[in-house]
Amino acid sequence: MMLFRPPGVYRPQADTSLLTRALLRSLSRAGAPPGARVLELGTGTGAVALAAARAGCQVVAVDASSQAVLAARVNARMRGLPVRVLRGDMFAPVAGEQFDVIVANPPYVAGEIDPESVRGRARAWEAGPDGRVLLDRICAQAPRHLSPSGTLLVVHSALNGVAATLVGLRRAGMRASVVARHREPFGPVMRRRADVLRARGLLVDGQRHEDLVVVRADRMEEEAGDERDQWAA
Numbered sequence: 001m002m003l004f005r006p007p008g009v010y011r012p013q014a015d016t017s018l019l020t021r022a023l024l025r026s027l028s029r030a031g032a033p034p035g036a037r038v039l040e041l042g043t044g045t046g047a048v049a050l051a052a053a054r055a056g057c058q059v060v061a062v063d064a065s066s067q068a069v070l071a072a073r074v075n076a077r078m079r080g081l082p083v084r085v086l087r088g089d090m091f092a093p094v095a096g097e098q099f100d101v102i103v104a105n106p107p108y109v110a111g112e113i114d115p116e117s118v119r120g121r122a123r124a125w126e127a128g129p130d131g132r133v134l135l136d137r138i139c140a141q142a143p144r145h146l147s148p149s150g151t152l153l154v155v156h157s158a159l160n161g162v163a164a165t166l167v168g169l170r171r172a173g174m175r176a177s178v179v180a181r182h183r184e185p186f187g188p189v190m191r192r193r194a195d196v197l198r199a200r201g202l203l204v205d206g207q208r209h210e211d212l213v214v215v216r217a218d219r220m221e222e223e224a225g226d227e228r229d230q231w232a233a
């Protein structure tokens with residue numbers, strides 16, 4: 001069945017499928033909680049959230065765009081899948097809630113436009129000077145929305161700095177690593193922006209591809225807590 005996608009809503013792309021595959025792999029691992037509570041940040045058409053619901057998870061999907069919220073609700077209803085779709089800024093609509101898995105394919109294209117002020121289709125990709133405005137918020141805030149053994153899966157371009165994501169997550173008390181990587185030719189947005197990014201040293205001459213990465217981070221506050229207790233004793 002085709003996805004309903006009103007104008008301005010992100011068309012699922014290579015980053016969407018890379019993240020979906022990583023999520024399904026993670027859900028099928030031994031020890032993954034059956035009927036896991038899954039949160040998707042920035043759901044767009046809901047493609048990733050639908051895959052989680054199909055796998056038997058209890059799914060909440062959030063997006064800042066009213067058109068995306070409409071699309072995700074319609075797509076879930078057309079398939080008879082129970083996805084709770086909420087409109088709002090990142091974690092705000094789920095304040096105080098915890099999840100076993102959080103997934104995100106956030107905006108991550110570097111540019112001069114302030115992502116907080118952008119509206120329309122560009123909201124799917126505009127992510128500030130180094131493309132990390134939303135990524136850094138996710139790294140910092142995910143731990144408090146994860147259950148004690150919860151997992152974050154976030155996809156972005158290696159151009160945003162994989163080390164920055166790993167360091168940000170480790171600083172937030174998570175065990176983090178790259179679990180998937182895929183080389184993709186630039187899409188239309190990156191082709192238009194390549195000259196600007198090259199001038200700022202973010203691309204090498206002639207580069208027309210980017211590596212997409214999925215970073216997985218597991219909460220380890222229990223272990224950290226145990227260690228702290230040991231030292232305190």
Ligand SMILES: C[S@@+](CC[C@H](N)C(=O)[O-])C[C@H]1O[C@@H](n2cnc3c(N)ncnc32)[C@H](O)[C@@H]1O
Nearest residue numbers: 010012016042043044063064065089090105124
């Ligand atoms: C790259 S698209 C990904 C869409 C979908 N998850 C997919 O993979 O096909 C990023 C999504 O994040 C949403 N978004 C942007 N800023 C947001 C924010 N502050 N809070 C929640 N969603 C946001 C956009 O509207 C867009 O739907």
